[in-house]
Amino acid sequence: xxxxxxxxxxxxxxxxxxxxxxxxxxxxxxxxxxxxxxxxxxxxxxxxxxxxxxxxxxxxxxxxxxxxxxxxxxxxxxxxxxxxxxxxxxxxxxxxxxxxxxxxxxxxxxxxxxxxxxxxxxxxxxxxxxxxxxxxxxxxxxxxxxxxxxxxxxxxxxxxxxxxxxxxxxxxxxxxxxxxxxxxxxxxxxxxxxxxxxxxxxxxxxxxxxxxxxxxxxxxxxxxxxxxxxxxxxxxxxxxxxxxxxxxxxxxxxxxxxxxxxxxxxxxxxxxxxxxxxxxxxxxxxxxxxxxxxxxxxxxxxxxxxxxxxxxxxxxxxxxxxx
Amino acid sequence: xxxxxxxxxxxxxxxxxxxxxxxxxxxxxxxxxxxxxxxxxxxxxxxxxxxxxxxxxxxxxxxxxxxxxxxxxxxxxxxxxxxxxxxxxxxxxxxxxxxxxxxxxxxxxxxxxxxxxxxxxxxxxxxxxxxxxxxxxxxxxxxxxxxxxxxxxxxxxxxxxxxxxxxxxxxxxxxxxxxxxxxxxxxxxxxxxxxxxxxxxxxxxxxxxxxxxxxxxxxxxxxxxxxxxxxxxxxxxxxxxxxxxxxxxxxxxxxxxxxxxxxxxxxxxxxxxxxxxxxxxxxxxxxxxxxxxxxxxxxxxxxxxxxxxxxxxxxxxxxxxxxxxxxxxxxxxxxxxxxxxxxxxxxxxxxxxxxxxxxxxxxxxxxxxxxxxxxxx
Numbered sequence: 001x002x003x004x005x006x007x008x009x010x011x012x013x014x015x016x017x018x019x020x021x022x023x024x025x026x027x028x029x030x031x032x033x034x035x036x037x038x039x040x041x042x043x044x045x046x047x048x049x050x051x052x053x054x055x056x057x058x059x060x061x062x063x064x065x066x067x068x069x070x071x072x073x074x075x076x077x078x079x080x081x082x083x084x085x086x087x088x089x090x091x092x093x094x095x096x097x098x099x100x101x102x103x104x105x106x107x108x109x110x111x112x113x114x115x116x117x118x119x120x121x122x123x124x125x126x127x128x129x130x131x132x133x134x135x136x137x138x139x140x141x142x143x144x145x146x147x148x149x150x151x152x153x154x155x156x157x158x159x160x161x162x163x164x165x166x167x168x169x170x171x172x173x174x175x176x177x178x179x180x181x182x183x184x185x186x187x188x189x190x191x192x193x194x195x196x197x198x199x200x201x202x203x204x205x206x207x208x209x210x211x212x213x214x215x216x217x218x219x220x221x222x223x224x225x226x227x228x229x230x231x232x233x234x235x236x237x238x239x240x241x242x243x244x245x246x247x248x249x250x251x252x253x254x255x256x257x258x259x260x261x262x263x264x265x266x267x268x269x270x271x272x273x274x275x276x277x278x279x280x281x282x283x284x285x286x287x288x289x290x291x292x293x294x295x296x297x298x299x300x301x302x303x304x305x306x307x308x309x310x311x312x313x314x315x316x317x318x319x320x321x322x323x
Numbered sequence: 324x325x326x327x328x329x330x331x332x333x334x335x336x337x338x339x340x341x342x343x344x345x346x347x348x349x350x351x352x353x354x355x356x357x358x359x360x361x362x363x364x365x366x367x368x369x370x371x372x373x374x375x376x377x378x379x380x381x382x383x384x385x386x387x388x389x390x391x392x393x394x395x396x397x398x399x400x401x402x403x404x405x406x407x408x409x410x411x412x413x414x415x416x417x418x419x420x421x422x423x424x425x426x427x428x429x430x431x432x433x434x435x436x437x438x439x440x441x442x443x444x445x446x447x448x449x450x451x452x453x454x455x456x457x458x459x460x461x462x463x464x465x466x467x468x469x470x471x472x473x474x475x476x477x478x479x480x481x482x483x484x485x486x487x488x489x490x491x492x493x494x495x496x497x498x499x500x501x502x503x504x505x506x507x508x509x510x511x512x513x514x515x516x517x518x519x520x521x522x523x524x525x526x527x528x529x530x531x532x533x534x535x536x537x538x539x540x541x542x543x544x545x546x547x548x549x550x551x552x553x554x555x556x557x558x559x560x561x562x563x564x565x566x567x568x569x570x571x572x573x574x575x576x577x578x579x580x581x582x583x584x585x586x587x588x589x590x591x592x593x594x595x596x597x598x599x600x601x602x603x604x605x606x607x608x609x610x611x612x613x614x615x616x617x618x619x620x621x622x623x624x625x626x627x628x629x630x631x632x633x634x635x636x637x638x639x640x641x642x643x644x645x646x647x648x649x650x651x652x653x654x655x656x657x658x659x660x661x662x663x664x665x666x667x668x669x670x671x672x673x674x675x676x677x678x679x680x681x682x683x684x685x686x687x688x689x690x691x692x693x694x695x696x697x698x699x700x
Contacts, residue, residue, distance in 0.1 A: 039473070083671035092407050092469050094671035096616060100663025105355060107656040112359040241473055248470060286489070292481035295474040299456075302466030311467065 008148050010269055015153070015161065016227065018265025020045065020219040020236075022164045024243035025250070025257045026171050027215030031077075033175065033252060034208030035188035035314040040080050040095035041216060042240025043102035048073040048220025050106040053120035053231030054113065056127045056224075065127070065225055070217030076102065077213030078206075085205045088318035099240075107233045118233030120224070129158045129226040158226040160218060165258070167215070172254040184208055188312035191319045201319045219243075245298040252312065264294040331681055337623060341669060343676050345621065348664035355660055359652045366646055366653060373645020374638035378517055380645075382527025386594070388630075388637030389529075392536040393591035394615025395633050396543050399624035401584040403547055404576060405560035410457060410472025411588035412612025413479030417453040418589020421445025422596045423491065423501055423603045426508035435597075438507045442593055443535070450589015451582040453479060458581025462574040468581070476612075487605055500604040510597045530598035539587065540626040546583075556580055588612060610659075617662045620670040636662070 024041045031038045048069035056065030076098055083094040110118045134155035141151040175181035183204055187194045191201045223239075224231040246264055250256030271290035331340070353363035374384045394411045401408035408414075425442040457471040487499040496502075510531050514524040547553040559566040559576050567573060595607050614636055621635070622628030643658040668675070 037469075039469070079667075083667065087672050087675055089671035089673065090407075091671075092409070093616075093620065093666060096409065096613070097663045097667035097671055100613070100659050100666060102663075104656045104659030104661075104663060108355060108359060108652075108654065108660065111654060112652045238477065241477065244470070245474065286485050288481040288485040292478045295477045299460070299466070299471055299474045299478075302471060303460050303464040304466070 004145075005148065008152050010266075010273060012153055013269040013272070014262060014266040015157065016265075017268050018261045019158075019161050019164045020222050020227070020239050021243045021246055021261035021265060022168065022258060023160075023215050023219035023222065024240055025247045025261055026167055026254065027212040027219065028244060028247045029171065029175075029252060029254065029257060030184070030208045030211040030215070031205075032247065032315055033188045033312055034184050034205050035191060035312055035317065035319075036081070036084055036205055036209060037091045037316045038080065038095055038209075038212060039092060039241075039244060040076070040098035041212075041243055042236055042238065043095075043099035044073045044076045044213065044216035045220045045223070045240050046099075046106055046234070046236045047076050047102040048217045049224040049235055050102075050110060050120070050220075050231050052221040053123070053224035054110070056123055057114070057121035057230065060125075060127045062123075062127055062129055062225055066217075066221045069221040069225075070214050073217035073220060074210055074213030077209045077216070081206050081209035084318060085202055085209070088320065091316050091318075103234070106231070110231065110233060120231040123225065123229040127225075128229050129160060129222075131156050131158055132162070158222070160222045160226050163218065164222075168254050168258045175254065180207075185312075188314055191314050195319070195321065201321075205319075242294055245294055248311075249294075249298050249301055251310070267293050331677075331684060335680060335684065337628075340673070340677060340680065341621060341623060341628075343680070344668040344673060345665065347676075348661065348668040351664050351668075352657070352661045355657070356653065361650050361652055366650060369646045369649045370638070370642030372642075373648075374642035377525070378522030379525030379527045380641060381522060382517060382524045382529035383641040384634065384637040385533055386527055386529045386599070386637070387640040388634040389533040389536045389594045389598075390591050390611045391614050391618050391633035391636045392540060392630060393587055393594070394611050395618030395622060395629040396540060396615075396626065397584045397587035397591075397612075398615040398619035399622065399626075399629060400543060400547070400556075400587065401580060402619060402624045403553075403560045404556040404580040405563065406461070406577065406580060406584075407469050408454065408457075408472055408581065408584045408588075409469055409616070410454060410475050410612070411584070411591075411615045412608055412610065413472070413476035414450040414453045414585040414588035415591040415608045415612050416476075416479045416483055418446040418450035418585075419483075419592035419596055419603050419607060420486070421447070421449035421589060422592045426504045426597065427501065430504040430506070430508035433507045435507055435510060439510065439531075439593075439597070442597060443590060446589040446592045447586035448589070450592075451586040454581040454585020454588070455578065458578040458585075461581075462577040484605065487603070491603065498604075501602045504597070504601045508597055509601050510593070528599035530594070532594045532598050535590070535593070537630070539590065540630055543587070544626045552576075552579070588615070614662055617665045617669070620673075621665055 024045055028038055028041050051072040052065040052069035055068040056062050059065070080094050080098055083089040084091040107118045110120060114120055132155070134150065137151040137155040141147045175185060183194060183199055187201055187204045194204065195201050223235055228235070242264055243261070246257060246260040250260040267290055271287055274285065274287070274290065356363040356366050373380060375381055394415060397411045397414070398408055422442045422445055425438055425445045429438045429441065453475060457468055457475055460466045460471050461468040484499070491501045492499060493502045512524060513529050513531060513533060517524045517529070547557065555566065555571045556576050558569065558571060559573060563573065591611060592607070596603050600607065618629055618632045618636055622630070622632035639658045639661055643655050646657065647654050
């Protein structure tokens with residue numbers, strides 16, 4: 001029974017750490033499927049987390065924080081869009097630039113405005129997302145097996161957590177069952193054909209980039225308004241890159257993204273739990289190896305040793321109408 | 324790729340446009356300073372003064388510049404072959420192992436000029452090794468170099484934490500670093516070079532690896548513009564299909580270019596490890612690999628541009644520390660913003676002002692043409 005509770009606790013923290021990954025990886029899904037590579041997920045998430053923490057800290061309203069987080073993230077996305085769609089600049093370079101600008105300015109502005117070593121004020125009450133407890137969770141908890149799963153694993157998460165998991169089928173539906181989704185995928189594979197059909201490649205790609213901004217806004221807001229109470233400098237700590245890895249690992253498909261994010265989240269949760277304790281059957285595993293595992297798995301996948309990850313064909317290529 | 328823009332005179336292409344982009348980047352950075360409630364002009368004054376005001380400051384500026392020359396060249400070489408190596412950071416980090424092994428092995432018995440060449444070889448070899456895999460994966464397995472090098476940065480960082488906390492740390496010590504090297508692992512300072520100009524180096528760790536950096540920069544220029552291999556790699560960078568048609572092996576070029584790029588990044592480790600700290604510490608690279616991207620973009624991937632760009636970033640690093648001292652609201656993270664803005668305006672948005680500038684030149688050309696006509700009539 002004790003082992004069972006450990007598993008439940010482990011899975012529960014898996015869910016908690018994978019939520020920002022799911023948001024960010026889905027965000028990347030929209031732009032990359034439209035042919036705009038985005039390694040600026042990290043920066044957008046960080047910017048959104050800072051905006052959310054700062055605004056919620058000042059206004060005391062979690063919703064104001066969420067909305068401003070989304071606005072900031074969309075604005076950053078539009079910068080990326082302007083550079084890579086309108087100006088036809090290098091998309092990788094633009095993403096790198098956004099990551100740096102945000103990494104620096106969140107620290108500078110945070111320190112100047114709040115003077116708490118790069119933190120925003122600690123949030124409490126209405127300024128922070130509260131967990132949602134499902135009906136009867138407490139009374140059912142005593143039932144063996146099903147009880148803890150319902151009460152601890154399914155119930156008791158944040159609104160944004162449920163939103164993240166709901167967005168997986170929604171994104172699938174949008175991408176595979178709507179006209180917008182069909183065009184979005186087409187513009188990432190063969191923009192010339194889309195242009196010939198009389199649809200604006202530029203506007204489609206901009207809409208994809210805006211979708212990405214909104215989702216990164218959620219990811220950032222989750223970090224500073226739900227997972228922790230306020231913004232801490234550098235709080236994304238490479239999650240944007242893990243999300244990018246998950247996106248590739250999932251071969252740019254929504255349901256695979258959820259599974260990949262859960263897997264990477266599980267590795268993260270396991271690494272935290274194991275810290276110095278030996279793993280059954282395998283023995284002592286260095287924490288560093290666990291931390292590096294998502295990246296190593298992605299490299300192995302990219303090398304084509306676990307299936308083949310084929311990126312959208314027109315990804316990273318700016319569209320020039322005349323040709 | 325076809326160039327949709329009209330051709331500009333060379334000085335505008337290589338001088339004016341980068342300059343305009345740079346000015347815009349700094350103007351936007353100035354806006355951030357305003358947002359924080361400080362005077363951007365004061366900040367600029369403190370920065371320039373902090374970077375060049377005294378011999379010691381210049382020493383520090385050039386010390387940082389040395390690091391950035393290596394990483395800038397590393398990124399630039401890959402750029403010329405059409406490859407974007409974001410992994411210079413990780414390659415420099417791993418390169419540190421080569422330097423450290425050479426120093427730990429010989430620092431007690433040999434003088435620095437014996438250890439130094441071995442450390443150079445070691446750093447370049449380890450950096451090249453770390454870049455070999457992404458290069459090989461790109462060439463043979465078709466995985467995207469940008470993604471693999473990002474992943475390799477994280478893997479390098481985990482690996483180094485492991486090595487420094489478990490393997491390379493001396494027994495009984497708590498800090499995650501190697502032991503301090505003896506005389507053989509310490510590079511001589513370039514105090515004589517500064518004293519020619521009547522400057523006193525003070526405590527600045529400006530050392531002989533600066534000369535190595537200049538030498539390597541010349542080597543890179545020779546390689547890219549004066550050898551057959553350089554011609555092939557530039558061909559591949561301009562048009563992979565043309566390169567294939569000409570019988571140039573993409574696999575060979577990709578792998579070798581990545582190894583050269585990684586080797587150059589690895590040599591960066593000589594400067595902080597043998598030149599300043601005399602030991603390998605956690606995170607000694609401190610983002611220099613990423614600064615290399617900004618330096619390469621600003622220097623237009625040419626060694627003659629990279630050296631001044633590296634000195635400019637050295638100025639930002641050293642002067643930035645002085646600003647932080649004078650204006651507490653502005654920490655060294657300001658440099659990260661400027662770095663990002665330079666990458667944005669000199670890299671991703673490099674063509675933003677080009678239409679306006681070429682229109683200006685076109686107008687100029689027309690006017691002089693009509694002027695000549697009226698004179699003739």
